[in-house]
Amino acid sequence: MDQLIVTTSSHRYPVVVAAGALASLPERLAELGLGGALWLACDAAVAPRYGEPLVARLRGAGFAAQLHGVPSGEASKGPEELWRLYSWMIGGGVERRDAVLALGGGVVGDLAGFAAATVLRGVAVVQLPTTLLAIVDSAVGGKTGINHPLGKNLVGAFHQPLLVLADTDTLASLPPRELRAGWAEVIKHGVIADAGLFAELEELAAAEGWGERPLAGWPTAGAPLAERLTALVRRAVAVKVGVVSRDEREQGERITLNYGHTIGHAVEALTGYGALLHGEAVAIGMHAAAGIAAGMGLCDAGLVERQRRLLAAYGLGVAMPPGLDPAAVLAATLRDKKVRAGRVRWVLPTGLGAVVVRDDVPEALVRAALG
Numbered sequence: 001m002d003q004l005i006v007t008t009s010s011h012r013y014p015v016v017v018a019a020g021a022l023a024s025l026p027e028r029l030a031e032l033g034l035g036g037a038l039w040l041a042c043d044a045a046v047a048p049r050y051g052e053p054l055v056a057r058l059r060g061a062g063f064a065a066q067l068h069g070v071p072s073g074e075a076s077k078g079p080e081e082l083w084r085l086y087s088w089m090i091g092g093g094v095e096r097r098d099a100v101l102a103l104g105g106g107v108v109g110d111l112a113g114f115a116a117a118t119v120l121r122g123v124a125v126v127q128l129p130t131t132l133l134a135i136v137d138s139a140v141g142g143k144t145g146i147n148h149p150l151g152k153n154l155v156g157a158f159h160q161p162l163l164v165l166a167d168t169d170t171l172a173s174l175p176p177r178e179l180r181a182g183w184a185e186v187i188k189h190g191v192i193a194d195a196g197l198f199a200e201l202e203e204l205a206a207a208e209g210w211g212e213r214p215l216a217g218w219p220t221a222g223a224p225l226a227e228r229l230t231a232l233v234r235r236a237v238a239v240k241v242g243v244v245s246r247d248e249r250e251q252g253e254r255i256t257l258n259y260g261h262t263i264g265h266a267v268e269a270l271t272g273y274g275a276l277l278h279g280e281a282v283a284i285g286m287h288a289a290a291g292i293a294a295g296m297g298l299c300d301a302g303l304v305e306r307q308r309r310l311l312a313a314y315g316l317g318v319a320m321p322p323g324l325d326p327a328a329v330l331a332a333t334l335r336d337k338k339v340r341a342g343r344v345r346w347v348l349p350t351g352l353g354a355v356v357v358r359d360d361v362p363e364a365l366v367r368a369a370l371g
């Protein structure tokens, strides 16, 4: 079954992860009863390849659809691009029954999702993720928003999509480094909640010989490996679907999705956003967090090594960037969004597929993990 369902106390929507899924968009929108205009906000880098053919397909099916290109990159997640989206929609006569379609990675998903949450006090949004990170993480769960000069993602809203349609064929054009960063989130989902997924990722890596030569790009559409990878990605998405269904507003379990993020965010901030991709920093943070967990006796050292090897097989290193001062990283963890009453809340593995949240991690262990 290609389709998963997010079910919260107030929302229920399908999440489709399949090769070629974009072709089914018109009929899926019709099934959802969407009769208004469609506002396709699209990462400019993928507009010619995926955005323009999609608009033509939607128009061919009788929808009033138009496309707006959002410049690629994190800088677009700010007030200027948000305002441009508002002006495009309001100037074009957007109505409450219309829907925003967000085609691209997490940048476009967050930005267009927030525009949809706020224009006319809220119109529907459909997430059409085209990066592995967006498929596995950002497109599902309704977190939308923009950055503020004082920090990332500080202005936003929960706005659950009507539908998430992830076409894994689009990953074939994704730059290999972006793809690798996405695998960090797939592996993260295995560690926090699905030991079977972790084992399948290991088996595939062993079968393909990715130990010595890590996975490079996404295989071409139709290749058996593409199907196998799509199934693994879908299984990773199922972890997020489950977590969000049980804890839509991050009152509890949803914090576990931040495994690896405490040190990951600190490393991203200290190296200057952009030097490392988010997933690359998360991989470093996962290794450090697993080391801390082993140091506290929560898991055995074997887990740390298995996780390190799996990350390496999917092209991800775990070493701290050279020259980074451990004391500065430690200080930066205190600015983590999960800090409560001055205490860092760490997500730590107790075994494959299970994590706990602890705020009593000894500083010496964090220093050792950073060392």
Ligand code: NAD
Binding pocket: 043, 045, 046, 072, 073, 074, 077, 104, 105, 106, 107, 108, 110, 130, 131, 132, 133, 134, 137, 138, 139, 140, 141, 142, 143, 144, 152, 153, 170, 171, 172, 173, 174, 175, 178, 278
């Ligand atoms: P991104 O959106 O910047 O995309 C990465 C790059 O890939 C861009 O250069 C883009 O042009 C290019 N690209 C996208 N799809 C492509 C394709 N199919 N082929 C070729 N190139 C393609 O980055 P991202 O990693 O997808 O997302 C990062 C953003 O997601 C951050 O802003 C982060 O804060 C946010 N995020 C949000 C959530 C959430 O829950 N809302 C979760 C995690 C991350």
Ligand code: GLY
Binding pocket: 137, 138, 140, 141, 143, 250, 254, 257, 258
């Ligand atoms: N990316 C973390 C979350 O959606 O909660």
